[in-house]
Amino acid sequence: MTATMTEISRDSASGGINFSGKVLHPLWLRERVVEAEAFDHISHQRLYEPAELDPGLKVKIASLGENGRNLSVAFSDGYEAVFDLDILAREIGLSDNPETIPLPKGWxxxxxxKRFDWNKLDDPAEMKALLTAYFKNAFCIMDNTPTDRDSLKQHARRFGFVRVTNFGELFNVETKPAATDLAYTDLALASHTDNPYRWPVPSIQYLHCLANEVSGxxxxxxxxxxxxxxxxxxNQDWADILxxxxxxxxxDGPTGIYEDTAPLIARDYRGFVNHIRFSPRLDFVPALDPETLTVFYAARRRMHQLANDLAFQIQFPFRPGTLLMMNNYRLFHGRTAFNGKQGYRHLQGCYIDHDGPQCLYRTLVNGSKDTYIKREES
Ligand SMILES: [Fe+2]
Incomplete structure (x- = not known):
């Protein structure tokens, strides 16, 4: 946004302003004041109740500052404020907002x-590249992580706060007798998403390889x-019914009884698919009329086929030090079979929330060299 591009005038119909063709409501503008008595510059929170502003508020005077980058406004209730036009332009989409999280792209x-080297992630540019790849593809793979048992807790902490689930803070994926989940056997695992019965469903999953002596x-x-x-x-009917x-x-197992009810596919407010729930060994569709259920079962069958179709699938081996980070709301994951008698295979896993990597991304684009997200000390 340059000074020469900026055109500001009062908009008499709304009582607000016209900013390069975009009409801004007077209350919308008033809520964005950053004067010290109205806005705390440490917490970035308002110091007043915006719902109590005069509902008939209007802009009386609006004038550009001499540098063309500031907008001075006098409101009808006597309040005066100066706005940074670059900030307003970013919020209303007249210029790019560097904090915008990179969009997902189907693959x-x-x-x-690209696989990322753990030892290079202290470089903010490399961490930003990793996060960009993650937001686009919904996964990333890191190599050369330390493989001490439970070190995943520290690895995941770079990106967010570990979410404890019914499987613990960390869970161990290793073959064991009387397994409580098929993951703890050497059987192949078809494409699925994790824990669709939880509310909320765990968001980002990490799988960290400590040892792997098997070939499959x-x-x-x-x-x-x-x-x-x-x-x-x-078939649009299939997509619609799902x-x-x-x-x-x-x-319903040894660690508790968890249940949640939701469609298999959900979208966000922009229309992007943002939550796939797919775990056909523990889903229970309601007893709808047979005609509807016939369509549902056809749709779920096709979803299962596509989710296990090699044309859609990438495969990679876990080596000691490999760390996979994946969005459990977008990706299906699975495993090919292996022979547990061939040797020892030990992965550890955990979950964090979606907003951890987003927070880290915003921190980095704002110029911080800190590639870890922080916790408030009490
Ligand atoms: Fe899983």
Whole structure:
């Protein structure tokens, strides 16, 4: 936004202003004042109740500052404020906002992606590149992480706060007798998403390889966004029913009874697929009329086929030190079979929330060299 591009005038119809063709409501503008008596510059919180402002508020005078970058406004209730036009322009989309989280982009098996070296992530540019790749693809792979047992807690802390679940703070994926989950066997795992019965569902999953002496057991990833779009391209009725029918997911095992009900596919306010729930061994569709259920089962069958179709899937082996970070709301993950008698295989896993990496990204674009997110000390 340059001074020569900026055009400001009062908008008589709304009582607000016209900013280069965009009309701004007077209350919208008033809520953005950053004068010290109205806005705390440490917490960045308002020091008044905006819902108590005069509902008939108007802009009486609006004038550009001499440098063309500031806007001085006198409101009808006597309040005067100066606005930074660059900040207003970013918020209303007249200029790019560097804090905007990179958009997701659907991918298939031909995806080319970079693996990241753990030892280089203290460089903010490298960490920002990793986060950008993560937001776009919904996963990233890091190599050369320390492999001490439980070190995943510290690794995940770079990106957010570890979310404790019914499987613990960390869970161990190793073959063991009387397993409480198929993950703890050497069987293949079809594409699925984790813990759809939890509310909220754990967001970002880490899998950290400490040891691997077996040749199989490749990790598989499939982009749920690409699968949902392919499904809609084939048959819109299938896509619609998977977004409409609330399915009950239930875990009833030694660690508790958890249940939640939601459609298999959900979208965000922009229309992006933002939550795939897919775990056909523990989903329970309601007893809808047979005609509807026939469509539902056809749609779920096709979703299962696409989610396990090699054309959509990437596979990679876990080596000691490999750390996978993936969005459990967007990706299906699975595993090829292996022979547990061939040797020892030990992965540790944990979850963090979506907003950790987003917070880190915003911190980095604002110029901080701190590649760790912080916790308030009490
Ligand atoms: Fe899983």
């Amino acid at each position: 298939r098996s031909d995806l080319e992606f 057991g490749l990790s598989t990833l499939v982009d749920g966004m690409a699968v949902a779009e392919a499904l809609a391209d084939e 977004e409409a029918v609330p399915v009950r997911f239930r875990y």
